[in-house]
Amino acid sequence: MVLVVILVLLVLGTVIFHFASPWWFTPLASNWGSIDTTINITFWITGLVFVAVNLFMAYAIFKFKHKKGQKSHYEPENKKLEIWLTGITALGIAIMLAPGLFVWASFVKAPSDAQQVEVVGKQWHWMYRFPGEDGELGRTDPRFVSEHNPFGLDPQDPAGQDDILVFSNILHLPVGQPHKFWLRSQDVLHNFAVPHFRAKMDLVPGTVTRMWLEPTRTGTFDVVCMQLCGTAHHAMRGKVVVQEQEDFDQWLASHPTFADTQSRAYRGDQDIGRALYATCASCHGQQGEGNQGLNAPRVAGLDQWYLERQLAYYKDRVRGYNDGDTYGQQMAAMMAVLPDRQAIRNVSAYMAAMPETQVTPTITGNTARGERLYRNFCSDCHGSDGSGNYHTNAPRISGQQDWYLERQVTYFRDGIRGLHPQDSHGNQMVMLVQGLRDEQAIRDVVAYINTLD
Amino acid sequence: MNHIAFADQPQESMHHPQGFFSKYVWSLDHKVIAIQYGVTAIMVGVLALVLSGLMRLQLGFPDTFSFINPNTYLQFMTMHGMIMVVYLLTALLLGGFGNYLIPLMVGTRDMVFPYLNMLSYWTYLLSVIVLMASFFVPGGATGAGWTLYPPHTLLPGTPGHELGIIMMLVSLGIFIVAFTMGGLNYVTTILQARTKGMSLMRMPLTLWGIFTASLMGLLAFPALLVAAIMMMLDKLAGTSFFMPALMSMGEAIDHSGGSPLLYQHLFWFFGHPEVYIVALPAFGMVSDVLATHARKNIFGYRMMVWAIVIIGGLSFVVWAHHMYVSGMNLSFGFFFATTTLIIAIPTAIKVYNWVLTLWRGNLHMTVPMLFAIGFIFTFTHGGLSGLFLGNVAIDVPLADTYFVVAHFHMVMGVSTVMVLFAAIYHWYPLISGRMFNTALGKWHFWVTFVGTYTTFLPMHYLGFLGLPRRYFSMGEAAYVPESAHSLNAGISISAIIVMLAQLLFIANVIWSLKKGPRAGHNPWGATSLEWQTPDVPPKHGNWGEKVPEVHRWAYDYSVPGVKADFIPQNMPSEAVEMEDDSPQGERS
Numbered sequence A: 001m002v003l004v005v006i007l008v009l010l011v012l013g014t015v016i017f018h019f020a021s022p023w024w025f026t027p028l029a030s031n032w033g034s035i036d037t038t039i040n041i042t043f044w045i046t047g048l049v050f051v052a053v054n055l056f057m058a059y060a061i062f063k064f065k066h067k068k069g070q071k072s073h074y075e076p077e078n079k080k081l082e083i084w085l086t087g088i089t090a091l092g093i094a095i096m097l098a099p100g101l102f103v104w105a106s107f108v109k110a111p112s113d114a115q116q117v118e119v120v121g122k123q124w125h126w127m128y129r130f131p132g133e134d135g136e137l138g139r140t141d142p143r144f145v146s147e148h149n150p151f152g153l154d155p156q157d158p159a160g161q162d163d164i165l166v167f168s169n170i171l172h173l174p175v176g177q178p179h180k181f182w183l184r185s186q187d188v189l190h191n192f193a194v195p196h197f198r199a200k201m202d203l204v205p206g207t208v209t210r211m212w213l214e215p216t217r218t219g220t221f222d223v224v225c226m227q228l229c230g231t232a233h234h235a236m237r238g239k240v241v242v243q244e245q246e247d248f249d250q251w252l253a254s255h256p257t258f259a260d261t262q263s264r265a266y267r268g269d270q271d272i273g274r275a276l277y278a279t280c281a282s283c284h285g286q287q288g289e290g291n292q293g294l295n296a297p298r299v300a301g302l303d304q305w306y307l308e309r310q311l312a313y314y315k316d317r318v319r320g321y322n323d324g325d326t327y328g329q330q331m332a333a334m335m336a337v338l339p340d341r342q343a344i345r346n347v348s349a350y351m352a353a354m355p356e357t358q359v360t361p362t363i364t365g366n367t368a369r370g371e372r373l374y375r376n377f378c379s380d381c382h383g384s385d386g387s388g389n390y391h392t393n394a395p396r397i398s399g400q401q402d403w404y405l406e407r408q409v410t411y412f413r414d415g416i417r418g419l420h421p422q423d424s425h426g427n428q429m430v431m432l433v434q435g436l437r438d439e440q441a442i443r444d445v446v447a448y449i450n451t452l453d
Numbered sequence B: 001m002n003h004i005a006f007a008d009q010p011q012e013s014m015h016h017p018q019g020f021f022s023k024y025v026w027s028l029d030h031k032v033i034a035i036q037y038g039v040t041a042i043m044v045g046v047l048a049l050v051l052s053g054l055m056r057l058q059l060g061f062p063d064t065f066s067f068i069n070p071n072t073y074l075q076f077m078t079m080h081g082m083i084m085v086v087y088l089l090t091a092l093l094l095g096g097f098g099n100y101l102i103p104l105m106v107g108t109r110d111m112v113f114p115y116l117n118m119l120s121y122w123t124y125l126l127s128v129i130v131l132m133a134s135f136f137v138p139g140g141a142t143g144a145g146w147t148l149y150p151p152h153t154l155l156p157g158t159p160g161h162e163l164g165i166i167m168m169l170v171s172l173g174i175f176i177v178a179f180t181m182g183g184l185n186y187v188t189t190i191l192q193a194r195t196k197g198m199s200l201m202r203m204p205l206t207l208w209g210i211f212t213a214s215l216m217g218l219l220a221f222p223a224l225l226v227a228a229i230m231m232m233l234d235k236l237a238g239t240s241f242f243m244p245a246l247m248s249m250g251e252a253i254d255h256s257g258g259s260p261l262l263y264q265h266l267f268w269f270f271g272h273p274e275v276y277i278v279a280l281p282a283f284g285m286v287s288d289v290l291a292t293h294a295r296k297n298i299f300g301y302r303m304m305v306w307a308i309v310i311i312g313g314l315s316f317v318v319w320a321h322h323m324y325v326s327g328m329n330l331s332f333g334f335f336f337a338t339t340t341l342i343i344a345i346p347t348a349i350k351v352y353n354w355v356l357t358l359w360r361g362n363l364h365m366t367v368p369m370l371f372a373i374g375f376i377f378t379f380t381h382g383g384l385s386g387l388f389l390g391n392v393a394i395d396v397p398l399a400d401t402y403f404v405v406a407h408f409h410m411v412m413g414v415s416t417v418m419v420l421f422a423a424i425y426h427w428y429p430l431i432s433g434r435m436f437n438t439a440l441g442k443w444h445f446w447v448t449f450v451g452t453y454t455t456f457l458p459m460h461y462l463g464f465l466g467l468p469r470r471y472f473s474m475g476e477a478a479y480v481p482e483s484a485h486s487l488n489a490g491i492s493i494s495a496i497i498v499m500l501a502q503l504l505f506i507a508n509v510i511w512s513l514k515k516g517p518r519a520g521h522n523p524w525g526a527t528s529l530e531w532q533t534p535d536v537p538p539k540h541g542n543w544g545e546k547v548p549e550v551h552r553w554a555y556d557y558s559v560p561g562v563k564a565d566f567i568p569q570n571m572p573s574e575a576v577e578m579e580d581d582s583p584q585g586e587r588s
Helices: A004-019 A033-064 A079-108 A245-253 A268-283 A305-317 A326-337 A340-353 A365-377 A402-414 A424-435 A439-451 B020-025 B030-059 B070-106 B112-132 B163-192 B205-237 B260-294 B303-316 B332-358 B369-390 B392-398 B401-433 B438-465 B484-513
Strands: A115-122 A124-132 A163-166 A169-175 A179-185 A190-193 A202-203 A208-213 A219-225 A237-242
Touching: A004 A033, A004 B369, A004 B438, A033 A079, A033 B303, A033 B332, A033 B369, A079 A169, A079 B332, A079 B392, A115 A169, A115 A190, A115 A202, A163 B260, A179 A190, A179 A202, A202 A208, A237 A424, A237 B260, A268 A326, A268 A340, A268 B438, A305 A326, A305 A340, A365 A424, A365 A439, A365 B070, A365 B332, A402 A424, A402 A439, B030 B070, B030 B112, B070 B112, B070 B163, B070 B205, B070 B260, B070 B401, B163 B205, B163 B401, B205 B260, B260 B303, B260 B332, B260 B369, B260 B401, B303 B332, B332 B369, B332 B392, B369 B392, B369 B401, B369 B438, B401 B438, B401 B484
Parallel strands: A115 A179, A169 A237
Antiparallel strands: A115 A124, A124 A163, A179 A208, A190 A202, A190 A219, A219 A237
16 A cells, blocks of 8 residues: 555656756757757656556556455456557657657758858867858868867868867857857767757767757857766866857957968067067066066966967956956956057967976975876876876976966866856866865875976 | 487486586586576676765765766766676676576476586676776776767777776677577577477566567677777777777877767667667566566566567667767658657557556565566656657757666666566575565665655756766856756765665575575466476476476466466366365465
C-alpha cells in the first residue's frame, strides 16, 4: 500500500514540480518559437502518457495486491486491445513527429536574405568574422594561422581582404535580420550554443558547419560551448549583443578588416613608441624592469598583443574599473598620454622589443604543490614553461615579478579584475582561478612560476 | 552422431572439478563464471559510483574540495561513463546473468563452449585491469568524455591524451575480444542447446532479451573495435583517419584529411545498439520477475518477443540521433528522427504489456517485485523524455544539456539498475541457496527508487534552462539564476544519499550468504527451468542424472482449473494436479 501512495505522490509531485519549477527555458530571443511549440506538443502528449500509465499501474497495484484466496486472471493475449494500443501509440508518435519534421525543414534551409557571419572556435575562445562589403567570406586554411593572421585567411584571396575580424568572445548582431552562421573550428570540436536562441551546432575541424537564426529582440545573451573541448571547456564562454541596426553598424565599423590587420601601421611603430614610453618610464623604468615600490610591474618580456590589449582595457576602463584595484585605477588615469589605438600599438611595439630584465624573487612557497596546481590550472593556456600563448590568449607569466602575479591572481579570484563585461578573457580567468582557494595556494603557484624560465 | 556437444553429455561423462582452484578459479562451470563476472562488474561499478559521487560534490558545492580540479573532474566523468556502460552493465547483464541463466533456462548442463566461456571472463578481467591501470600512468586516465571524440581526445588540453587514451583503447579492444567469446557462446547455446520441448516461442523473455542483445553485441562491437584501432593508429602510427589538418594550441599538427565525424558515426553505430544491448536483457528479466511475482502470465507474450526483435533491428538504424547537432549533413535529421520515433512504438507496447501483466494479477509485493515496478516507473519516464531528444527539432535546444544527462541516466542508468536489483534479489535464493533480508531489501528499494528519481527529475529542468553538460562548474552566467545552483546542491545531496544506501544492499548480500534462512526449492513458485534443478544452488552439470524435458511455455501461472498457481515448464500435462472442489491452497 505504501507503494501505491508513493507512486501517486511521485506522479503528482512530478506534475507540481513541472508547473512550479522556476527552471525553464530562457525567454526566447530568436525566430525559433516553432521549436518551443513542438516541445509543448510533446510535453502534453508525453505528460499525459506518463500520468496515465503510472496512475493506472498504481491503481492496478492497489486493486490486485495479493489477498488470501486471490487468483490471477489467465489471459495470455488480447489481440484487440494490443492492436488498439499500438494504433493509438502510433498516432501519438505521428502527432509529435510531424511538426518536428516541419520545423526541421525550416532549420535546414536558411532564408535567401540571410546575412552571413562566421564563428571560429579554438581552445577556449570564440572569434567572429563578417564578410565585409563584397558580401563574401574569404577562403581560410589552418596552415595560414599565425599570430598576425589568427583566422587563417588566405592572403591571396581577394574576397578575404575586406572581411571584418572580431578578436573577442563578444559578437554583436542586428535585431530582426536573419543570419546564416558558418561555424569553423581551428582545433577540436566545439559547439556554439546560445540558450536564448534555441539554436546550436557543433564546430568540426576540417569542415565548415552551419545553422541560421534571426535575433528577434535586443539584449545581451550568453554563448556557451556545448561540446566537450578539453580542460577549460566550461570556461569557453562568450556573449551575443543583439542591437538596433545603426548601433550594430557602428560597432562593426570599429573593427579592422583583414587588410587592415596586415598593414604596417597595425604592427605599431617602435620609434614613435619610444617617445611615448618616456612617460611610462617614470614608474615602469627605462628598461621596462618595473618598480615594486611604485607598484609598477615589469613590462619588458611581455608580448605586444597582450600589452596592447591591456592598455586598451585601461583606456576604456575595462581594467581598473573596480575600487579594489587602486593601482589599476592609477594606471587607467595615466592613459591620457596615449590618445588613441594607434598610440597604444606603437608603445606596445616598443615595449615588446625591450630586452628582458632579471627579476628578484620575493615569494617563497611549496614549489612541489605549486607545480601540481600549475599543471592543473595554468599550464594548458600559459604553457608548461609559462611562456604564454597568443592562441589561448594567455600572456607570458614566467620571469614576471612574483608580487605582481600574486596580486593579479588574487584580483581575478575576487573579481576585482576580469569581471568587466567587455573583458571576456578576464571573465575566463576569473572562472579558472577559482581552484586556487587560499592565499597559500596562490603563493605556492607563484613560487613555482619563479622557478620557470 | 559422432560428436556429442559438451552440453548434451550425460552426467557421468562430465569431469567434475575436484580442487579449489579448478572449482572456483579456473572454473568451466557457467555458474561460477557468472559469479566471477558479476562480482568483478559490481566491484568496478562501485568504483564508478564513487566517481560520480565525486563529480556531484564538485557540481553541488563548487570549489570546495581541493582534490577535484578541471582535469580530475573530466577524468572522473569519463571513467564513470565508460565503466558504467561497458564494464558494469554489459558485463553484468550478459556475462553475469547471461552466463548464469542461459544454460539453466534452456535446460542444458553448461554453455556449448565452456573453455571459451572461461577465457571470456579472464579476458574481461584483463580489460578491467588495464582500465584501472590507466589511472596510474603519467598524465592519468583519459578525460575525453566516455564518447572519446577525436580530435581533442588525442591532443594537449585534454587530460590523459598521451597514455591514458592508449590504455583506454587497449582495454576496450580486450573487452570486445572477451565479449565476442561470450556472445558467441550465448547465441550458440540458446540456438543449439535447448532441451527437448524448449521451442523458441516457449523460452522465457529473459532468454529472448539476452539472445537478441548478444546477437546485437556481435554486430555492434566490431564498429567500436575498428574505431578504437583507427584511433590508436592515429595516435601511434601517424595516420589521419579521424584527424583533419588543425592547429593545437597554436601549433600545426602532423595530420590532415581525416574526419572527426567518421569516428562519431562508428562510435554511435556501436553506441546506440549498446543502449539496447543493455536494455533488452533488462526488459527480458523484468518481464519474468513481474510474471512470477504477479502470479500471472506475461501479457502478450508473442508481441513482447516481436517487440524485442524489432527494437533490436531498428536500433541499428537510429544511431545518428546522437549527432543531430554534430555538423553532419542536416538532412539526415529527417531520416533518423523518423526511425527513432518509430522505435518508440514497440517500446511503448512493452510498457503497456508490463502494466497489463499487473492488471487482474495476484501481486506479491516482494523486494524483486518492488524493484520491477520501480523499473516500469523510471523506464516510462526515461522513455518519454527520449521522445524529446529523438525528435530532431526539439533536440537542438536540448542537445548537450543536462536534459540529456537526465534522460540517459533515467532510461539506461536508473531503470536498468532497478532491473539489476530486481534480478539479483529474485535469483539470489537460487544462486546462494539462502534468502536475503527482506526488511533491508525494502529499505534499499525505497531510498534507491525515490532518491534516484529526485536526483534525475530536476536535472531535466536544468537542461531546459540550458545548462551544458560536462561542465566542471557553471560559474557566473547571466541566464543561470542563483536557484539553479541551489538545485544542483540538492541533486548532489540526493545522489549521495542514494550512493550510501547501496551499502544496505552490499551488507544484505554478504550477510545473507552465511546467515540468511535457507531458501529451499523454488521459493517464488516460478515456472521456468532454472528453478527446477534437483539441488539448490544447482551443482556442476545442473540437472543431476537427467536433463529436463519441456512441456509448456514459461508463463503458466494461475491456469484456470489447476490446483497450484503455477505449472513448471518441465511438468507434463498428466502430472498437473487439477482443482477439486475444496478451496485452493495458499502459497506463502
